[in-house]
Amino acid sequence: MNPLLPKLQDIDNRTLLDRVEDAMLPLINLVFLLLLFFIVAGHLTDDPLPALPGTAQEGESSAPAADLVINGDGQLRVHQSPVSREELASKLPKPDADKPLRIAADKGVTMDDLESVLRLLEKAGYRKVDLLTEPSL
Structure with missing residues (x-):
């Protein structure tokens, strides 16, 4: 066997x-x-994340079209020209129920400054406001 x-x-x-x-x-x-x-x-196997289409190269800046820009020191700008808080409502486009007002605030703007500007806009008749932000990279 x-x-x-x-x-x-x-x-x-x-x-x-x-x-x-x-x-x-x-x-x-x-x-x-x-x-x-x-x-x-x-x-x-560590697959890297795919590159997003249409991302800006370093150094390129494409700021969104804002109706109102608030700088870090609290200065207001409408169409690249400085505006005081008293004449803000007269320099901005008329309030429109369909189109919101676009505000771009610098990252150095305090919440108190932003709130005071929003209160001025509310008194001027603006009901819709878009706050434009930048994505963090």
Whole structure:
């Protein structure tokens, strides 16, 4: 008889549970090896984020068209010309229910300055206001 094959009486002496456990052991080992492979492979492949279309190059500045610009020192500008708070309502376009007033505020503007300007605009009849922001990079 071939020495690699177990003797018939050795197989008969073992219970069914022992034989099933022996048959399942290679399958369990294979599953664990596959699990380890996919864990390692998942950490090795680090896909970079795709480049967004139409992003501006460094140094390029495309400021959005704002009706009112508030500088960091609280200075107001309408169409690139400085305006005082008293003459603000007369220099801005007339309030329109369909088109909101666009305001661009510098990041140095305090909330108190912005709130005072919004109160002036509310008194002047502006009900819709868009606050333009820049995305952080």
